[in-house]
Amino acid sequence: MQISSNLMFDRSSSRMSQLMATATKLNVQIATGKKISTPSENVTVAQQIAEFDRKDADAAAYAINLKLSESLLKQADSTLGQITEQLQRATDLVTQAATGTLSDSNRKVIGSELSALVDAMVGLGNTKDLRGQPLFGSASGTDAVIRNANGTFTYNTAPKLSEIPIGDGLTVQPTETASRVFNSGAGDTLAMLAQLASALQTGTDQAGAARDALAPLKAAGDQVSVVQASVGARAARVDLQQGLLQSTNLDRAELRSSMEDIDVTETYAELSKTLTILSATQQSFSKLSQLSLFNYLR
Known part of the structure; x- marks a missing residue:
């Protein structure tokens, strides 16, 4: 009989310990909202x-890079649009200058405006990006377009600009080089326009020089359009990648939640059930512990 009583005590005590441990775990889960509080609870x-x-x-870093790339590409697109407008105006002026009806003085005025357009395009070529770096230049911070004293131009850009990581194994070039913008199959656009401006202001056969410049101007406009x-x-690709990243983030968050987060209603119900069983077990144990050998023999 004594052995049986000890066994009953041991079993009741063990059962209460298990129930209290379960209740404690459930309370921690409710407090944290998580299924596990230490890695050892579930290593996998x-x-x-x-x-x-x-x-x-990684996703947070890619999101920052995508936002930066989006901003740089938008700025590049806008600036290239402005360069196109300048080239269109230059084409209109050169077309006028190519006619035989204008006087030399009129062509000089056109030459002055062309010179101003070249200055404007040099300024656009040296636009700073949102980081304060040359939009179409290298990372050194120096101007992308340098106007030399002899009327030529130097493009201070690397053959290819560095790319920005926007995903696992994915990168994007966020802008362009000034040399690609201003060099077409017909040659250096800025140098050609600067020389034409000078010819219209001071040279002879001004109409002929203007006519000769029309084809290179068209090539220059086509080149900017290609760029x-x-x-x-690339901007469309960045936009697509942003959408994919957001979708992937949502899917990962849902999967993580299913593995990590508790069902609050279910956990509260489990805690209530555990506490009810624990209370009943404690009451039974209390009654059992009050039994004496005399009461048992009776």
Whole structure:
């Protein structure tokens, strides 16, 4: 009989310990909203959550890079649009100058305006981006377009600009080089326009010089259009990647929640059930502990 009583005490005590441990765990889950509080509780889930943390950090970095790329590409597109407007105005002026009806003085006025357009395009070529760096230049911070004393131009840009990571194994070039913008198959656009402006102001056969410049001007406009189309395609790619990143983030958050977060209603119900059983077990144990050998024999 004594052995049986000890066994009953041991079983009741063990049962209460288990129930109290379960109640404590459920209380912690309700307080934190998480299924596990230490990795040792579920190593597999803990490792997966750690991987989620890494991917969340990568996604946050990619989101910043995508926003930067989006801003730079928009600025590049806008600036290229302004350069196109300047080239269109230059084409209109050169077309006028190519006619035989204008006087030399009129062509000199056109030459002066062309010179001003060249200055404007040099300024656009040296536009600073939102980081204070040359939009169409290198990372050194120096001007992208340098006007030399002899009337030529130097483009202080690398053959290819550095790219920005926007996803796992994905990068994007966020802007363009000034040399690609202003160099077409017909040569250096700015140098050609500067020379034409000078010829219209001081040279002879001004109408002939203007006519000779029309084809290179068209090539120059086509080149800027090609560059702008490339920028637009990259902007569309960035926009697509932003959408994919947001979708992936949502999917990962849902999966993480299913592995990590508790169902509050279900957990409260489980806690209530555990506490009810614990209370009943405690009452039974209390009655059992009050039994004496005399009461038992009776």
